[in-house]
Amino acid sequence: MPPRSAPPSIGASPPADASSGDAALTRVFVAYTVTATLWLLFATAIGLLLAFKFGAPDFWAGEYFSFGRLRPIHTNDTFYGWASIVLVGLAYYVAARSCGTRLYSTRLAWIGLALFNLAAIAGTVALDLGYNWGDLEYREWPWPVRLVFLAALLVTAWNLIGTVARRTSDEIYLSNWYTIGAVLWTCVIAIVAVLPWYQQGLGMMAISGFYMHNAVGMWFTPLALGLFYYAIPKVLSRPIYSYALGVLAFWTNLMFYPLLGAHHFLFSPLPWWLQTVAIVCSVAMLVPVWGGSANYLLTMRGRYRDMIHSYPLMFIFVGVIGYLFGSTQGTVEAFRSLQAIWHFSNFTVGHSHATMYGFISFAAWGGVYALLPLATGKNAGRKGLAMHFWMALVGSFVYVIALSIGGTFQGINWVQGKPFIQSVVDMQPYYVWRGVGGALMFVSHLVFAWNVWRMTFGARGDARSPILPAGREATA
């Protein structure tokens, strides 16, 4: 399909902002962003401590600081504290603005925020006290806490659908397809994960395979993709490249993603057909991943020089590349021959950070830097944006590369049949580099918090408006 300068579909670009003076929406957006930022700081401080423990296992080994207690706190709070809350806040803003309306209910948005935070706090306390539901990844919170999270999802779904129902345009903008889908699907995931009847023995393993990947790919991924569909055209003041391609990516993502969960349990006693379906669908995921990424990159076509002047766009660009790279890596990892080496190794940890950090977190930061100034009328400082971007980028590169190389050696050690302890010894330098990368990432989050402060309550900074002028190269 040749590039078109003006796609005909009316849905191809986000409708213009209805009003800039929606104070209630701004307060909601700010509150979601600020609490999410606090969770980011907390969860990644824990992550840094965990990275340190790989080199100093006796450091803070007491009951409440033990590695096994803190590890699920790190993962759950980055998932359900940081990423969920920041992306839901952005989804509210995008829904209201793209529909040219106010939120269906500000009160519901506040109730949802309280429930998300209540779940994350209660979950953190429970895990630290040792109430861990079977070490089942990303659903370790005791079931009452996960019901609170489900309640937050239901409230959010209701509110988002209500908001879209009040839209002034005829079309429903594509972003809202993704975000409404994400919230509804995740309600299903949460219900399936909490019911006990079919989760005995191997049945539980099947649900774990389903859960650990769907909670990521049917929640964070569509929330971030929906955000891209609004933020990229907004910042560039141009329509998305192809609305049809976006719709194709939406449906193919829905068709293939839910089926690939069992690729976490290749070679396990789970039925072979389940594992093979997962591998086939992991390959099929290349359709929505490459289609979606191409759509975003083609929307940015010809404007890459502008990125130098727009950190919001740089964050979003890294997010798109993170999506493209991380998801393609996931496909490759699902092949049996490669899985035989990489599974159980630190390569997987590198992959999860390439995606949850390189894709999801960068997308969220890009969204916050692009849209929060529009809501509050305050920009962050240019130095602050630059420091956050470069430290996060370099830190995550060091982190992911170190664990990818180290994980590969770890897997090869096992294949060669060396004594197990050799793989522990050989990982040491890579654990150190992981800590170096992690430290940079954590410091960048402190800068992000400072930037959020300046965009909300603090003194405004000197960064330019995130909106680039349409149709011409920005000048320095």
Add this chain to the structure above:
Amino acid sequence: MKQLVLIAGGPLLLYVVIVLLIAVIPAIELSRLPPGPGVVPLTPLQAQGRAVFASNGCAYCHTQQVRPLAEDQVFGRPSAPGDFAYRTPTLAGSQRTGPDLTNVGVSKASDVWQYIHLYDPRAVVPESIMPNFKFLFRVMPVAPAGETAVPVPAAFAPASGVVVPTSEAKALVAYLLSLKQAPIPGFEAAGAAPTAQTAAPAASASASASTAAVAAAAGGYRFDAPRGQQLFSANCAACHQASGAGVAGAFPPLVGNPAVNADDPATHLHTILYGAHGVVIDGKTYASPMPPFAGQLSDADIADIANHERSSWGNRAAPVTPAQVAAIRAKGR
């Protein structure tokens, strides 16, 4: 409104159908799988230990699933569906920062080893990066009546007092020692140590070849020394230590050990093949059980290990051949 119903409801409905097909319905089937032969439920104490295991996040670093891959053979036979019958939560894990634990009740069968290792992993495995679990133990001036102090090596023991496990530690160790794969009748892993098949060729073929090699090497041993050291490191060093010094009061030293240094290797080889329990060495009784290795290691492997032990740390004993291992194996327990 109609458009909204389609865009919200359509994908939701499709997703529910997919989830039923890919997750819920298979899980219903899998939940009903019968237990495999010899797979039994945990005792209440072991179940309590499993809860301690989960609440401290052990499964984040230790898997409990053996894949049908050559590299996983060190952990046991491939996991079968029936193995998971009583395993809720499954604790299958997704990472091997530490080794798989499917068979840890066999490979580390000694509760004393488990207690020392939990109290301070580096007391028995110097390179370990596992956190210590000292919070599962109490340090007391003397062990109370009915309690046994853990013989923690002096360098790792508290300055004063003795180390006594809490009830949580006892439950956890009971759980760990319960982790043993039930044998599947008729199943034999490819490449694992067969008894009859290679024993016979080894007896004839290598009896001439290896013995000749060993005999020809005047003053030194001719065996696969790097392999012997690797096998020792993987199978023996956790208790006997890489230095061969053992752990005082818990695991016997191999340095100067009479069985290891005897010219007749019968006791030495029999111990490796069939394990030992309550052995008295130099007047000290070692209560910890040593696991048998006849089921996991071939005659050649055991000969390599024995020769490593007989030629290291100042030990100088007559070398053994795979044929001699086969002969002791043939006599049986």
